[in-house]
Amino acid sequence: MKEAEAIVYVIDDDRLVREGLQGLIRSVGLRVESFASAQDFLTAKRTDAPACMVLDVRMPGLSGLDLQVMLNDVDLQIPIIFITGHGDIPMSVRAMKEGAHEFLTKPVRGQDLLDAVQKAIASDRAQRKDRAELSEIRARFGSLTPREKEVLDLVVAGLLNKQIADELGTSELTVKTHRAHVMEKTHADSLAHLVRMSERLKTAVRK
Amino acid sequence: MQSTLAARSTTRTVSRYAAAIGSAAIALILSLALRVPFGNPFWFFFAIAVILTTWFCGRGPGWVAVGFSTLAVLYFFVRPYHRWSVNLRDLPFFVTFVLCQVVANWLISWRRETEDFLRRARDELEVRVGERTAELKSANDALVNRMEEQKRTEEDLQVSQANLARVARITTIGELTASIAHEVNQPLAAVVANADACVAWLSRENPDLGEARAAAERAAQGAARASEVIVRIRSMIDKATPEKALVRINQIMEETAALAEGQASRNNVSVILALAPDLMAVYGDSVQLQQVILNLIMNGIEAMTSVTDRPRQLVVRTQMEGPAHIRVSVQDSGIGVKPDVMPRLFEPFFTTRSKGMGMGLAISRSIIEAHGGRLWAESNGSDGAVFQLTLPIGDGSTR
Numbered sequence: 001m002k003e004a005e006a007i008v009y010v011i012d013d014d015r016l017v018r019e020g021l022q023g024l025i026r027s028v029g030l031r032v033e034s035f036a037s038a039q040d041f042l043t044a045k046r047t048d049a050p051a052c053m054v055l056d057v058r059m060p061g062l063s064g065l066d067l068q069v070m071l072n073d074v075d076l077q078i079p080i081i082f083i084t085g086h087g088d089i090p091m092s093v094r095a096m097k098e099g100a101h102e103f104l105t106k107p108v109r110g111q112d113l114l115d116a117v118q119k120a121i122a123s124d125r126a127q128r129k130d131r132a133e134l135s136e137i138r139a140r141f142g143s144l145t146p147r148e149k150e151v152l153d154l155v156v157a158g159l160l161n162k163q164i165a166d167e168l169g170t171s172e173l174t175v176k177t178h179r180a181h182v183m184e185k186t187h188a189d190s191l192a193h194l195v196r197m198s199e200r201l202k203t204a205v206r207k
Numbered sequence: 208m209q210s211t212l213a214a215r216s217t218t219r220t221v222s223r224y225a226a227a228i229g230s231a232a233i234a235l236i237l238s239l240a241l242r243v244p245f246g247n248p249f250w251f252f253f254a255i256a257v258i259l260t261t262w263f264c265g266r267g268p269g270w271v272a273v274g275f276s277t278l279a280v281l282y283f284f285v286r287p288y289h290r291w292s293v294n295l296r297d298l299p300f301f302v303t304f305v306l307c308q309v310v311a312n313w314l315i316s317w318r319r320e321t322e323d324f325l326r327r328a329r330d331e332l333e334v335r336v337g338e339r340t341a342e343l344k345s346a347n348d349a350l351v352n353r354m355e356e357q358k359r360t361e362e363d364l365q366v367s368q369a370n371l372a373r374v375a376r377i378t379t380i381g382e383l384t385a386s387i388a389h390e391v392n393q394p395l396a397a398v399v400a401n402a403d404a405c406v407a408w409l410s411r412e413n414p415d416l417g418e419a420r421a422a423a424e425r426a427a428q429g430a431a432r433a434s435e436v437i438v439r440i441r442s443m444i445d446k447a448t449p450e451k452a453l454v455r456i457n458q459i460m461e462e463t464a465a466l467a468e469g470q471a472s473r474n475n476v477s478v479i480l481a482l483a484p485d486l487m488a489v490y491g492d493s494v495q496l497q498q499v500i501l502n503l504i505m506n507g508i509e510a511m512t513s514v515t516d517r518p519r520q521l522v523v524r525t526q527m528e529g530p531a532h533i534r535v536s537v538q539d540s541g542i543g544v545k546p547d548v549m550p551r552l553f554e555p556f557f558t559t560r561s562k563g564m565g566m567g568l569a570i571s572r573s574i575i576e577a578h579g580g581r582l583w584a585e586s587n588g589s590d591g592a593v594f595q596l597t598l599p600i601g602d603g604s605t606r
Contacts (some may be wrong), residue, residue, distance in 0.1 A: 010312070014393060014396075014397060016394070016397035016400075016401065016425050016428055016429045017393070017396050017397045017429075019401070019421075019422075019425055020397055020399075020400030020401035020403075020404050020422065020425055020541075021400050021404075023401065023405075023407075023408070023418060023421065023422045023425075024400055024401075024403050024404035024407055024422075025405035025420070027404055027407035027408045027411065027415075027418065028407065038372075044450055083396075085389050085392050085396075086394065098404070106392055106393070106395075107392065107395050107397035107398070107400070108399065108400065109398040109399070109403070110399070110400070110404070110405075110406070110407065113400075130541065168407025185335035
């Protein structure tokens, strides 16, 4: 699967700053979409691609921190690089707690910003890959019949075919058949692989 | 408990009536005994019995005594003797006797009850007076507490006022600094971002001159905006020129010393004002001059907080300095100024304190210099410091 081109969203109410940041990021070959306010960003159509956000903290209307909270609420995970005039400690703590990727103070040195952007995009790529894998696993596991799911749970719990047959009140042969289906449907290479996938699904659900 | 009380009261009643009968009986015996030698009936013994009984035992026993006496006289002392009847000759005597007894009983019991009533009233009055006295005392205590509280509040108020004057001064500077910083920082951010972008476009393998030019132009615009901000601030400062008028420095000294009084007394500092009576007025902004004086006084007080081996004294002096200037000096007995610190004392943001902004003396000096005067410090070694300022007098007008 070919990854789409990364996008950097620049959101700053000051036109000169916004265009400067946009030019700077574009000069290293990244695609940039810029917005004059958080509202503009929220109403715009977004492409499904690895991305990061360069966000001014202090803006009229929705502030950068407000936008961060809103995005968290709708579970839209884009790494955010905050830029602030004079970042006080409570503000930075709040932003970091909400999962900010980076916190830079104005005026930002070009190289610092570009480094932060590259790191944020790499992080988003990894996260997207992670999420894609997870949804793939979820789809595979979702295709199992109820009986196969029961067998899966017991297999993962470490029971032998004979024990599973006793537990479910069927023959060992039937269990073997179900088990083969499970391995096939989940694309598991080995028992260890199956256990890993199942664990990952469980931890993701728990989160 | 109640039954014992009732029993006791019954006993007392019985004994009172017994006393009534007893005293009348004694009167009868005496009368009978004295009748043999003297012949005449001594009926006044009965009168005495009735009077005593009524006086000491009350109206009821009195009536019993009256009844007993009447019967005794009727039987023993009026004719026919030893009969329950009276003949016509002795009737006036008998009626007079009975009337006398009745009147005596009535008068004495009336008198007695009046006295009782008065006594009860007096007792009650005493109790009430006691209660009212206690009430008054507690009201008085409350008042004393309230007065002390008010005194404390007033002291607190003075402290707050002094703090307010100080804080207002510092926050104005602080706010101004913060807003200047923000106003200038914004365009600077634009300049830096665009300059970096311009460099980046030029450093590519195939430099993009169009992009580089656009970025450079934006950088220039940002710089222009920064300089506009500076111009705006400058004009703001120009507008805020001091409101000058003839100022009586002695009056300012007194007001300022009063303002700092709370702070001084809390730190056990005595402020001594030595003001020259013939001081000429100066031409200046009284608020600004007061800020300078307050700053010097507060500094002096603060310099003495760690002094324990000598009195904490702040001497504030005004005097004429030649024909055209006045001189103000604020002398403390504090820790003094170290020689290496002395030259930097008036530098902005220089402070020896953990909590200071380091702007007080710098601003004070600029205010005094704007008034055409001088402000300087001298150290008395480790015995404190003197801050002195001179100001030119205003237009030859005195006071």
